[in-house]
Amino acid sequence: MARWNIKNVALRGVSLCVPDRVVKTEDFEFFTAEDAEVFNNTVGIKSRYLAPDDVCASDLCQAAGEKLLNELGWDKESVDVLLFESVTGDYKTPPTSCLLQDRMGFSQHCFTMDIPMGCCGCMYAMTIGANLLSAGSVKRALLLVGDTAVRMGSLKDKSRVPLFGDCGTALALEYDTAADEIRVDFQSMGKGGAALMTPHGGFRQPVTPESFIYEDFGNGIKRAPVHTLINGMDVFSFAISRPPQTVAAFMEDYGIDKDMDIDYFLIHQANKMIVDRVVKKLKLDATKVPYNLEEYGNLGGASLPSLMVSRLKEQLTTNPQTLLLSSFGLGLTWGTMFLKTKPMIIPDIIRL
Template identity: 25%
Template sequence: MNVGIIGIGTYVPENIITNEHFESYLDTSDEWITKMTGIKTRRFADDDMDTSDMAVIATQKAIEDAGIQKEAIDLIITATSSGNHTFPSVSCIIQEKLGLNPVPAMDQLAACSGFIYSLITAEQFVKSGTCKNVLVVGSEKLSKITDLNDRNTAMLFGDGAAAVVVSEVSEGKGFIAHEWGSDGSGGQYLFDNVETGYINMNGREVFKFAVRIMGDISTKVVEKANLTADEIDMFIPHQANIRIMEASRERLGIPKEKMSVTIDQYGNTSAASIPLSIMHELKNGKIKDGSKLVLVGFGGGLTYAGMTMVWGK
């Protein structure tokens, strides 16, 4: 059985926050932020819109794009680090808001690797025959857990959501190979501080880990898929930092035009960043039926995951 993505939907808030916003009250500049991170703008959700609200909008679009009825969804998995509550899960809220059947619903916490973690999880349920259509969501309202007065993190993160339907696809399409794992010893470098409620990050240590692991995992999933770098149509890294992304691209050995870059528009949207980038490249015509993709991410935990796939139903 081949398993892949049969539908996708996204949502980003309308409120655009520019680098000049942070320049106005922090010791920073548009030039510095752009050079060091690649970010020009990011989106912040309004106070009355939470993680689940964005997820519901993206989910409705994904189900419609998949061409199935909502009653056909068998399982909901949401990757998020910024849920409305510890519990109920965002997935349970989606189930209620959309009036879905009383299917299993759970959130998966692997930070910025969460979307790929959830794709891998969904694939197992479909392959085993337990589920036919799994809803996988990446949704984040990181603006609510970011200290906007902290020069080290304030300008890095944004809000957004994306959803896909994972199901059986035709021969030659779908997920090919994956790698995933964790290094808990690095958890001290990127975490949510329970005392403040805000993200804490040791940028230097996270950067070193990310440059190494993103390159390693990208190479491994291409090799496991029995592909070469020349055969990859699009490289879609987690949009954390343009310098990390460029280092990974160079390690993989693919040209710049084959790497998706959306960090300039959305900032780091954690679990939502990879599917938002997929949608961006679909709209730009860079991902077509039969395109070979490499997805790779890293995040707090520290976690990491990569996947090769062929786009299409």
């Protein structure tokens, strides 16, 4: 069973950087005014931040990371681990984390790693980073989590493009023997991988001229094999079944009372219908479940840290908090994390 009880690691801070451009649902040319209103009310995403073509996820993450390090007062030489979680790296090779090590001026002794895990990415990065720190051999880790996912899809695909936003986030972890235990559970179901997929562009199916030929699937969905696709019904069915079942089992196994022991539940902001259904299935107190998808859209792996910055800054910077995190996405993968925090550093949101 892929579970960890990670000792001696504290979350010291979180930051968020978004592009300067805001696009509202009604701005998309494939939506009528009536379509946009229905989308806003059902999917719940009313606006999103979109990066220009010359801004990559690494740029947004670097800005978030630089700001966080500055406000923490961490010398760059003290950062032992640099993880970059994204499905929109700068290149296929080299790893973007290596490029960021140089661009951000970290020591050559810094351990670097790319983690392309999509919507579960923040929890993957936290799990890997915390496990690297827990023995005390290394003391500080900077996790950079973000995507410019909008450009992965077809701009003519009404089923995908309005769902996503672009951003970069940074999380700082530090070795601390007084820190509370971090508990994590991960699960995978590769047979569902085709529900969230980019068919062409890898080595299984390299890019050919046919990769760029658009096909009209009806209902406003036009895309080519080089574009990322979403099988909406399969994803919805998965997201409202497997993750809440796992969260319930996780709380039962660890003796966690959802009403007494948890201050906030951070649920991946896929869309309003999915989050609402998860909340209902788990019978959660709605006042403990923050939403930010109406403003940011689906931010992939950065969804959970963006919630911390945009909706829980006052709580997380002033008082200890107990959080239960749930994420789910491509792979298919899903995970649950129980995390106790002490007052941390959260800079103001950066616009790039």
